[in-house]
Amino acid sequence: MPSGEKGEAGVLDTSNAPRAIRFRHVKEECTTECAGTVRLNENGDALELCSSNQWSVLYAPIQRDVLGPVSQHEITPPKSCLDARLRSAGYDNGMYWINAKPGTNEFSSRVYCDMTTSGGGWTLVAKVTQNFAWVCPEQNGNACTSSSSSIDPRQSNLFHNVHERDVVDFVEEYGRESGTHLRNSLIREIFMSGRRQIRFTFISGNGWEASDDAYASFRHTDDTSSLFADDTWEMYSRTNGDFSWNIIKHQRAEKSFSGDIICWGNTDDINYRYYEGGLHMGLPTEDGKPCHLLQDTEAIMLKSHYATMGSGQPTWATNQCGLLGSEMFGVISSKVAIWVR
Structure with a gap:
């Protein structure tokens, strides 16, 4: 022309x-x-x-x-992957520029969007592609029980600021980059202004084809105010109606995938679950410890026991269960992805 x-x-x-x-x-x-x-x-x-x-x-x-x-x-970027999807700005999975809070550049970021699963509009906020390497890279992929004193056991929290990245892409990575998350403040902005849904994707084989995939829909009330906020912790119960559990895919049907509780805690001052903080999902124990997840090799959970936080100085747990599972504590996956919408 x-x-x-x-x-x-x-x-x-x-x-x-x-x-x-x-x-x-x-x-x-x-x-x-x-x-x-x-x-x-x-x-x-x-x-x-x-x-x-x-x-x-x-x-x-x-x-x-x-x-x-x-x-x-x-050109004004969408506020989230969901906003991009609703505005017909994108139908393909991939990287998108967003600005979660127009009028400021504080929440401007490049994010990976899933635009096809269950209506699309999912923002990838965290992933784990190796069990231990992102926590204690000096152990070359082995458990962190004998890690040097230079590695703080608090760093076993996936949402610790040492694992924060400007971009989290939907690709397999290794070493320090095998466990990363977007800024918690950005995640919270997207979550609170959207549908208030958190999605847990578990991959059992090679590639990124989900074997088990589900999301929790929280009520649009103040009881979701702690999620992804620093210096807070909270336990949410599906039984109490804090959220609904929506299964997208359950390929390992012989394993339970119930999402009974979801826990969030991101602080060094509160030992909210006697283990490391962050985001966890699964079956609760009956020992009275808040957010202590059950040891069950027949249940798909986002569960970890890297560090013991319940008394005094944090220490490495003797028997470790990473976020990808272990033969003693829970179902094993090869990768985990966490999304919000």
């Missing part, structure tokens, strides 16, 4: 566009020959990129006003 020529969705001025960017007629097919070109869609409310022989919507639509079609060429 020549500079300033009018297409069906309005006028595109390409006179100052970089040579690498080419604009096409809105109805032109995406072929190998026009890969890398950009077009304004037929509605005039989004930019699309030609890639892999199909037009893909870019991460955010162009803003519109009541005077319609295209009033300004400002």
Whole structure:
């Protein structure tokens, strides 16, 4: 289209566009020959990129006003993967730019979005792809029981700030990067402004095909105010109606997958579960210890016993169960992913 020529969705001025960017007629097919070109869609409310022989919507639509079609060429990122999905800004799984709190750059981030599972709109907030390497990398993948004094047992909490990253991608990683999470404040902003759902994805084989997948839907009341907040802890019970448990996939049907309680605690001052903090999900014990999960090799849980926190200085647990499970404590998975929506 020549500079300033009018297409069906309005006028595109390409006179100052970089040579690498080419604009096409809105109805032109995406072929190998026009890969890398950009077009304004037929509605005039989004930019699309030609890639892999199909037009893909870019991460955010162009803003519109009541005077319609295209009033300004400002691109505003969605507040979350869910917002992107609801605004039709993305239907494909992958990395998206979001700004969870418009008006400030504090919560601007690049995140991985699952746009297809159970309606889509899931933001990946944490993952574990090795059992011990992210906690005590100097042990070369072995348990942390003999770790040096330079490794604080509190770091066995997946949501400890030492494991915080600006980006958590949906790929398998090793060593220190095998257990990471987004900033807790960002996770909380997405969670509290969305549907208040947490999803637990367990993978038992190679790749990222889920073997067991479920999400908890919390009530939109103040009793979810502790989740992903620092210096707080709380136990939520499915029996008490704090949340509902929704199973997406349960391939290992011989194992229970009930999600009876969900616990959150992220502080060095409160020994809320006698073990390390963070996010946990599963079956509770009957010993009266808050958020102490049952030892059950027939139950799929997000459970760990890396460190003992119940008395005095934190120490490494003698028998360790990582977040991917162990033969003594719980069902074993190869990877775990945690999402919010």
